[in-house]
Structures are given as C-alpha cells and as structure tokens.
Amino acid sequence: MEVRRTTVRDMRRSNRSVILTSIYREGPLSRQELTVRTSLSAASVSNLVAELIAEGVVEEAGSVESEGGRPRVLLRVAPTFRYVVGAEVGETRVRVELFDLAMNVLARADHPISTPTPAEVVKHVLEGLSSVITASGIQPQQVLGLGVAVAGVVEDNAVVDAQTLGWEAVPLAEMLAKGTDIPVHVDNGANMLGQAEMYFGAGRGATDAVVALVGSGVGSALVAGGSSYRGTRSSAGEWGHMTIVYGGRQCRCGALGCLEAYVGAEGVLDRYREAGGLVEGDEETAFVELLSSTSEPAATIVADTIGYLAAGFANLVNLVNPERIVLGGWAGLALGEKHLDELRAEVGKHALRRPYAQVSIVLCELGRDAVALGAATLPVVRLLRDGGALPH
Amino acid sequence: MEVRRTTVRDMRRSNRSVILTSIYREGPLSRQELTVRTSLSAASVSNLVAELIAEGVVEEAGSVESEGGRPRVLLRVAPTFRYVVGAEVGETRVRVELFDLAMNVLARADHPISTPTPAEVVKHVLEGLSSVITASGIQPQQVLGLGVAVAGVVEDNAVVDAQTLGWEAVPLAEMLAKGTDIPVHVDNGANMLGQAEMYFGAGRGATDAVVALVGSGVGSALVAGGSSYRGTRSSAGEWGHMTIVYGGRQCRCGALGCLEAYVGAEGVLDRYREAGGLVEGDEETAFVELLSSTSEPAATIVADTIGYLAAGFANLVNLVNPERIVLGGWAGLALGEKHLDELRAEVGKHALRRPYAQVSIVLCELGRDAVALGAATLPVVRLLRDGGALPH
DNA sequence: GGGTCTTAGTTCACGACCTGGAAGAAGGGA
DNA sequence: TCCCTTCTTCCAGGTCGTGAACTAAGACCC
Secondary structure, eight states: OOOOOOOHHHHHHHHHHHHHHHHHHTOSEEHHHHHHHHOOOHHHHHHHHHHHHHHTSEEEEEEEOOSSSSOEEEEEEOTTSOEEEEEEEOSSEEEEEEEETTOOEEEEEEEEOSSOOHHHHHHHHHHHHHHHHHHHTOOGGGEEEEEEEESSEEETTEEEEETTTTEEEEOHHHHHHTTOSSOEEEEEHHHHHHHHHHHHSTTTTOSSEEEEEESSSEEEEEEETTEEEOOTTSOTTOGGGOBOBTTOSBOTTSOBSBHHHHHSHHHHHHHHHHTTOOOOSSHHHHHHHHHHOOSHHHHHHHHHHHHHHHHHHHHHHHHHOOSEEEEESHHHHHHHHHHHHHHHHHHHHHSOHHHHHHOEEEEOSSOGGGHHHHHHHHHHHHHHHTTTOOOO | OOOOOOOHHHHHHHHHHHHHHHHHHTOSEEHHHHHHHHOOOHHHHHHHHHHHHHHTSEEEEEEEOOSSSSOEEEEEEOTTSOEEEEEEEOSSEEEEEEEETTOOEEEEEEEEOSSOOHHHHHHHHHHHHHHHHHHHTOOGGGEEEEEEEESSEEETTEEEEETTTTEEEEOHHHHHHTTOSSOEEEEEHHHHHHHHHHHHSTTTTOSSEEEEEESSSEEEEEEETTEEEOOTTSOTTOGGGOBOBTTOSBOTTSOBSBHHHHHSHHHHHHHHHHTTOOOOSSHHHHHHHHHHOOSHHHHHHHHHHHHHHHHHHHHHHHHHOOSEEEEESHHHHHHHHHHHHHHHHHHHHHSOHHHHHHOEEEEOSSOGGGHHHHHHHHHHHHHHHTTTOOOO
C-alpha cells in the first residue's frame, strides 16, 4: 500500500508543484496559459502565483502580446532564487559545478584523485563545494542542495557497490552531511547523465525513454511515465549485461555473451585485435581510429558492432516500448555520429514492426560532461516536487 | 505535462479510493486499522466508511477481538455490490465468465469459433454476456463492466494488431458498446493473465514484477511501481522477441535469434526434431512427452531450454530489477514444475549478482484459465481507483 | 482625447473538505 | 458494576479551489 491519503494541505502543495513544474519545464508561461495547461481556475492560478512570487521562487519576465487585449505577463522560475551544486565522482577526478536554477554554470572545480577512497572523495567534494560557493560569490544558505553522481549502484543516497572505485557499502550522503549543512543527494552516474538529457537535452518532452550509454562499458537510464525508473532496489537499467549472444564472449561481469562484451569500446577493440587489427594508443584514440579506418577488417568490426548494438536497441524497443532512445557515451556518440542511419535501419531488422515504428533513435546533445549537471538537477527536482517549499 | 491539478473534490475521491483499495486488497480491515494504514483521522475514516456503507460498496463482516475493549468491526467490499464480467477471446473459442466482486465465478459460457472475424467475436461475446447474466440471475444494471482480453496489441480499448486472429485496427470496445450498455474495457491477453496473477496469484504484494508467459509463443506482462507498465503505445512486454542468440534461429516474427525461437514450445520441439528426436501428437502432448523423456537428446534439449530461458530471465533481472518474476504459460509451468531450481541457478550464471539476489522466481498460481479473471479485474480496478463511484 | 472593446489578472463570498478535541455510545471482560 | 477499547457524533477552526463580479491594461475608432 503506497497509496497515500490527501489532506487539505497536500492539495495546495500539489497545485503549487503543478504550476511550478509547468513554469520550469515549459519555459516562460503567462498565468492565462497556466490556467489552460493545469486546468486550475484563473482565480487559483492567480492566488498560487502571487504566493510563489512573494516567496521569490517565481518572477515576472516581460510580457507578450495577447489576442487583442491586455498583454500577458510571462512568468519564470527566478534563476537566482537558489543555486544548486552537482558533483561527478570519477576514477581519476572529482568535478564540482555550481549552477543557478536556469542551470547556467557559475563556477567549476576539478580535482584529480589518485586513490579514490571514500574519505578522499568526501574531502574533495566538500572542498569543491566551498570553492565553487566562494568563487561564485553567493551565500552557502542560497545553495538548495548538492547532488553527487557516482558510477555504481546507489540505494537511498548510499553507494552500495561501485566496482570501478572499489567501494562497497559507503554511506556517502551521510559522510558528506557531516561536513556541510547543505542537503545532499547521491545517485548513479548513468542515471544522472540520463536525467540531464531528459531535462535539458535530447530527451526533453519524452515520457517513456531510454538513455543508452556506450563508453568503455555499457549502461542505460530508464525513464518510465515521465520519471526515472529504478526497479525494486535501484539497480534497473543494466542494459550492458544483457545476454545477446548466448554462450558468446566472456564479459568482465563473468557472464558470457553480454552486450557490453560486443559493443563496449573495450570489447570492440578486443574483437578488432583478434581479427588482426592494430590497436594503438589509449582506448579512445584507438576506437576513433578504428571508426575512421577504411581497412576491410576494421569495416567489418564496425558493421558488426552496429549490428550488435542494434540488437541491443531492439531488445529495448520490444521490451519497454519507449518513444525515444537517446544514444550517448563517448563511444556511442562517436559511432552514432557516423552511422546513426545504419543503426536505425539495423534496429528495424531485429525489432517488432509496431514498437519500432513508434520509437525515434537520437544522439545525446549534452556531451559527456553533463553528469554533474544531471546530479545538480536532483535538488531542483525536489524543489519542483515540493512546489517550491524549501527543505526544512 | 501529465501532472494534474487537485481540487477539493479530488481529495474526497482520492481518500475514498485509498480506503476502498486498502479494504479490497488487504482483506477485511477494521476502521481502527484503516486509520493506522491510511494515516487519516479516525473521524474521517468513520465518515468515509459510513458513506461507503450507505452506498453499499462496503459492508461489515463480523468482528474481531480488540486489545481488551470493544471488538473491532471488520469491513470488506460487499461481494454482491456489483458484478463483473471477463471475456477471453482465443483463436478457437470465446469464454465469458461472470464474477462477484470477491472474484468468485458465478457463471461461465464457452463458445467455440471457427473463423474469428471481429463480427463473429462481438456476437459471441455479447451472447456470452447475456447468457452469464441470465444464468446467474442478476440484473444487467448490476454489472459494473465487461473486460475483454485479446491476444494482440491493444491501444485505448481498440485492437490494433492481433496476428493470431488476423485482425488489424479493430475498434472492439466500440463495436461491443453498440450491443450493450455495460462499460467495456479491452486489453491484451498476456497483460490480463499478468494482472490476475498480480492481484490474486503469485504476484500478490509485489510492486515491481514481471509475469513471464511461455506457451507456444513467449510474452510477458511488466509491472512497475505497482501498476502495469505499457510503454508509450501499449506494446511493452514483448519479451519473447528479445534477441538472445545474435544471428541465431529464425523466429516467426522474421528476426533471428529471438528468445521465443528457443524456449517457445514450438521452437523447443523444432530443436528436438532437428536433434533427431521424435515428436508425436499435438504440441502440448509432445512437449510434456519431451520433458519426461529420459533419452539423451531430450535431456540435452531440456537443459538447453533451461539455459536459454535463464538468459531471458537474467536479461529481465538486469534491465528492470524486479522483485519477483512469475513464470507461467502452459509450457512455462510444465517446465517450471520439474526444473525450477535448475532454472533459478542458471539465472544466477547470467545475471548480475546484486539484482539476482533481490529477485525471487516463482510459478504462476492460477493456471492458464485466469485470463478472463484478469480481464474482469479491469472494471474492479476502475471502481477502486474512483473510490467506489459508479461509471456514468 | 475620450469612449469602447477585448483580454488578463484579482478579489471575495461560498461551499466542500479534513482535523483535533471532547463527549458519548457500544460491546465485551473482570 | 466498573473498566477498557473501538467507534460515532458533533463542532469549531482552518484550508482550499471556484464562480462571479471587478479591475487593469493595451488597441482601436471617431
């Protein structure tokens, strides 16, 4: 039973949330447009908006011609009402960025790390946090929240398992909270990149989508009915470890024939090497090299990769019937920029006709640095959900 | 924007819905237990329950010892408040069943069909409807709704595509509505079987689950966050056409290497035949025969089937992180009854450790005749959602 | 420049709703 | 008979969205 009672107060919060979310996500809107979209009465919109303006969450932003009468006053979420901070914890660095509510970057702090122990990471995130706050000249109280993205399984703001960092059961949010009064949210990196694309990139407007990330490894973020789908215990979206070639190549997860073993950059290069190809330089250079090579074995490997990836996409199309699949990750983008049409066509060969006709396959728009941006949206989403009420 | 405004009236409806749903799904409850579960005030519970009793939706059903004082009066949804009808449209027959709200079957009508044209099916469903109403001696006005399950893609109560019946774009609900005043709901057969299991069978209590159906073909019903997940355009759940052996066996959908081509009864028997096995009698007999055969090739085929099915399960486990997978369908049950433990172990080889540890794999409890039952829950779910308000 | 039209936004009385508290009725056990 | 717990009833208090009447602000016309 997770159905919840409703009280008289929930009503106002819920309506504030509806209005605020509309204003935030559908650009500047007039009160009149809000009455239409929310189907609230003009009186209520006026009332609620007045309250939001009085609190400073919303502000008027110019006006626009009406249909012959008094002009409509546009409303937007005040970008400087509060600020949000996003952090990306990678294997080799910690990046912290401060945004206003319009998600403009106001300050950034990068810090390389050698041994990413939890204590080390906590220290650098907190240092980055105060550094970006100072750099942007705002008050700490003006920061709405800190979102942290970690590559690994995250449950309830705690990192449960992060193989690349070698972490297990690290209560990251709790540890960070000891060093700051700012509310802390922790989530999975792939989900955060997905969230960024869904809010500000190629996923805008879609309610059922998958953001598929192909880098050295392969992952995805699922969006169902407008919000991120996490599964029972937050580990949904492990698309990379879907068996696609039964009994096939060994994957680093231990299983055989995972998608990742075929389309992850590492797997692709392994396959190229086995076919006699020459792999030089770091993974990324080599991968890009492979993509632009005109040699016969390289072309075969690339074509095969497209085929495997297409089968992986088709599995998503058939199983979850998304309206959009957004391909990202550095290897995914590199591949997609050259071969998107082939990929689309190939998906059609593996997917069922109907769901295939309903899906559009596009590339990420935000590049790979959007992880911190995505993490920073966590406190924003909370603000919108609570109708502009501040935490505590 | 699918967030909806809330008005002062939605509040009462929503609270009625919360109470009614609790009573229906969590068995007879006393008012006192309702105040705890819903966190509504005792005054409101009393008030709302009185209203529901006055309308006849809820009734008192005995009492139970309290903690020393006045006994608690138990409440239940009045089984005879209204009745619901479920229909299953198959290739060879139409089955119509009438239930009370406790989902006891009160009457059943089966009708064989030779050429399942839409007109024919409409005729038989309507005949079945009036036949079960007459047989059970109730008034047509007492029937809350008719749910119809069709094997095929259903969008907005219209059958979009049903290959086995050879239908395309059949507005079934609309056609049926011309012959009856009872509200008609149409949905996909696999989803309805899934719904039945989720409400009354092996899925009870789970909020993130997959009901996997293996018969001659293979399908599934996804349940996310407590309700059925349909995807953008209602065709989610096509698990059977997930590529599992890239470039593998031809599937009847046209693609290569679909799960269905390996674990659907038809595919299994084909593989057995190719391995030199002797397939006699109809599909079902032959399949059961194969399962109990002790010959070496048969054992291999069965073991392979378990392996492929396990990979298909593992893909679900990794991608959607369900708390439960319910295996059904006649072939699935036959296989599961003998080999469930092997299947579970095999899934562990393909799935990631964490999500695998969080899932339980169980068999359907309701048998394959639960399709009409599932379809009949459609109007019940509507009733619960609307807090007991009758349609129209 | 003044009147008028049109559309946008505001104000206010009203009815619907939940809550908390208090008082009491109901039903059983000691 | 007394006590205890579970409902029920009632009322004042507070919140909310709504419809209707009202004000605001431009455009247009003479």
